[in-house]
Amino acid sequence: MEKMINKNLITLKCVLFCFLSGVGCIFPFLPLHMLSVGLDKGEARLISAVSPCIALLGPAIVGPLIDKLSVGRGSTGGSAGNSGSGRLLRIVTATCLILSTIFYSLLLTVPYTERHEARRPQVLFMCNADSAYVMQEVCKEDMRCNRWSGEKSGVLAVGSCEYGCADPNMTWIRQPFTTTSTTTTLRPMYNTLVNASAQTNGSVDEAAREKTHFDLNPPHLCYNGECNVYMQHVARLRIPLSLIAPDPPEDNSTADSNWCTYQTAGPSKCLVPPERLAEMNQDDDCTPAVRCQVLDPYDEPDGVLADAECRLVIGDPTSSFWAYFILRSIADIWPTAALALLSTACVIATRETSLGRGDVGRQIAFGTLGLAIFPPLAGLAADQMPDTPYLVPFILHAIFMILAALILVFDSHMPLSTPEWWWHTATGVLALPMNVVRRYGAETAAVFVVVALLGILWSGIDAYLPWTVEEMNGTYTEVGLTLTAGALPAVPALWWAEALVDYIGHSNVFILAFTFYGLRYTGLASSNEYSLVAVCEILEVFTLSLVWVTAILYFRHLIPRKYTTTGQALPVIAHFCLGRCIGAIISGMVSLQLQSARVTYEALGVVSLLVAAIYLTLYHLLLAPRCAAQAVSPPQHLLQGLNTNGASNGTYSPMRVYHEERSRKGHFRY
Known part of the structure; x- marks a missing residue:
């Protein structure tokens, strides 16, 4: 057995x-x-x-x-x-x-x-008649601005845009946003893209203005010859642009070291209509400008700041x-x-x-x-x-x-x-x-x-x-x-x-x-x-x-x-x-x-x-x-040995x- x-x-x-x-x-x-x-x-x-x-x-x-x-x-x-x-x-x-x-x-x-997000710093947008800026709070962990080589292209989603008076230190842009800021309800739906050819001397063409029947003029955010119009009732405007990172150390931040300033790579400007200019108190330190909150800067699809959040890294x-x-x-x-x-x-x-x-x-x-x-x-x-x-x-x-x-x-x-x-x-x-x-x-x-x-x-x-x-x-x-x-x-x-x-x-x-x-x-x-x-x-x-x-x-x-x-x-x-x-x-x-x-x-x-x-x-x-094996004749020198021991028929x-x-x-x- x-x-x-x-x-x-x-x-x-x-x-x-x-x-x-x-x-x-x-x-x-x-x-x-x-x-x-x-x-x-x-x-x-x-x-x-x-x-x-x-x-x-x-x-x-x-x-x-x-x-x-x-x-x-x-x-x-x-x-x-x-x-x-x-x-x-x-x-x-x-x-x-x-x-x-x-x-x-x-x-x-x-x-x-160990890698984890320490926090997601606030991002703001400001634009005047000469240029546009994206401002981000400095990461507190290393007090440095995010940097990259060359231009970085993507989308910036903005909301809560309003007109104001910017000072040289950009204090206004960091002040709390008002709840009733920009425009009232506009009668017809305005095109979100206004061709640069429709602009005359820094303002939208008068014929186009008459056609839209606006009571109040919304902010116009222009980049590379194309202007996007922010509509309050839409609440979100996606602006395609490219940013240039600040060069360390002197341009790491604004006068306030808690903020980083990124300039747009292409020509940028915001059109402030005459009606709005008249409402502002004109003085030597006032620069008419538009400021906006940046919505979901790190989560927006194709966002230009998608990977610029603060991260705390150990090791x-x-x-x-x-x-x-x-x-x-x-x-x-x-x-x-x-x-x-x-x-x-x-x-x-x-x-x-x-x-x-x-x-x-x-x-x-x-x-x-x-x-x-x-x-x-x-x-x-x-x-x-x-x-x-x-x-x-x-x-x-x-x-x-x-x-x-x-x-x-x-x-x-x-x-x-x-x-x-x-x-x-x-x-x-x-x-x-x-x-x-x-x-x-x-x-x-x-x-x-x-x-x-x-x-x-x-x-x-x-x-x-x-x-x-x-x-x-x-x-x-x-x-x-x-x-x-x-x-x-x-x-x-x-x-x-x-x-x-x-x-x-x-x-x-x-x-x-x-x-x-x-x-x-x-x-x-x-x-x-x-x-x-x-x-x-x-x-x-x-x-x-x-x-x-x-x-x-x-x-x-x-x-x-x-x-x-x-x-x-x-x-x-x-x-x-x-x-x-x-x-x-x-x-x-x-x-x-x-x-x-x-x-x-x-x-x-x-x-x-x-x-x-x-x-x-x-x-x-x-x-x-x-899959069945085919029977064939054995080699002669083996047949005898096998038959002798009863192992073959x-x-x-x-x-x-x-x-x-x-x-x-x-x-x-x-």
Whole structure:
């Protein structure tokens, strides 16, 4: 009877347990850690999208490298002891784990920065017969005016315009505005744009004046030969203009150092009608002018002062962003590389040969226990340490990764021999030549794309799920429990995963995954509290756990033995690198534009169900009938050995011998 636990694989289970525990202790808290350092959500989205794209360098390099060096050692006459120990695979994996510890720990050294608006200073507009000015209160934090090079063009929205008498110190413009200032209700609607050609000697043409039947003349604000007329009943006038920033230090402000003055780049003037001039007290210090309040200077679309508000900045935001971006991008390389190597170790160590069925799923099931246990414990520790909440998760990640590395370094008896040494038949017959193995290039590419699509949908949820929990006033413990909700039910499913995948069929598992993604997204779109989010996470057993084991088994089936590591690197690149990158981009961009994660989830849920329907239709109508392996005559030198041991009835399928028993691989269920 097959033993439930293989003693030779205990240390491999411990390595997987430590690896997944370390991953679970840090990854759900990284999106929150980026914000705690002082990065804004736009910068965090950029890092979440770019870092997995850079991380594909890990599996893309170590996969072919391990295969090449392993084959080289075997083909150059290396001893069975050296090649069969899997020392190269163990050392490279341990190195990746140690580098993961180093670079993720360095994220704690990223300098803190804080950015927030101290206040939004008042902005005023004044214009006389010679020029126009925009005045802004000085930012109290650094007592400097906003500056830029050259001209800055945009729109200035003004209101509450009124006539008055400006003094050289511009005291009048800063006085409180009256409530009954400019004009009374005007009979006909006046055109908001008066062509410069209609002006005569600084005033509007008399014919135009008669045509409009004005009782009182409204203010005319002219810039670059075009005049805009302010109407009191309209209350808002958008003036297109360009501003020139003041030159420090002498022109930093007006006589009152609490204000900055920006001059218009083009010729400007305001027309004060004779009727208004007569009303003013003419003296030597009086300059007839128009003043206006500037409405929403920092929020107006295409506003010329849209980014000129006062901001209080602690630290250097640019340095913090680039430091985090570089360290995170390098750090993500190593766990993805280690995941590919550990998947390879599972495939090799379980000895899925003609001696019997492998148990890859059971190794991952044991490791998944760590993913279920330690993330909420790390979150609980973070809740108890509000001043340094991320210290314990990073320390736990380092401890588990170092433990896994030590096991790999010192356990020389772990069954990780290279493919040339462990591929054999039950009777010790030499391995089949690789040229008799059917190449599945197109099918490999198709599965790669399917796994990448599933990775996109996975990333659309997981990349920003901690932010969703935080917006629901969730704790760090609840953030960790989201992983527990998905990992705990996955343990029994993974334990019997190979039999389950064989029974259902690999492609049917993928189709079910797309369907359950539709259910997950639909549930998240209607979730208003944390409990519903946790329930949706339980479905991850179908969308991630079984999918991942299926991908390992499928690529093990498709890729020749001498490219085992490369074959296991492919699903890592597809799901956790490319898929994670594209999913973070899509989810981040849609959320940013729609300002609603709920709408994002609804859209991605519909996409998931559509992909499931298309995949189901294409597979069962077009692809499934072509997947059956064709029986061919075996090589003569193998037929005798197989018949001698009762392993053949005279017919032979390459996939049957290459992938063991007929009941399992001869009718491999796609």
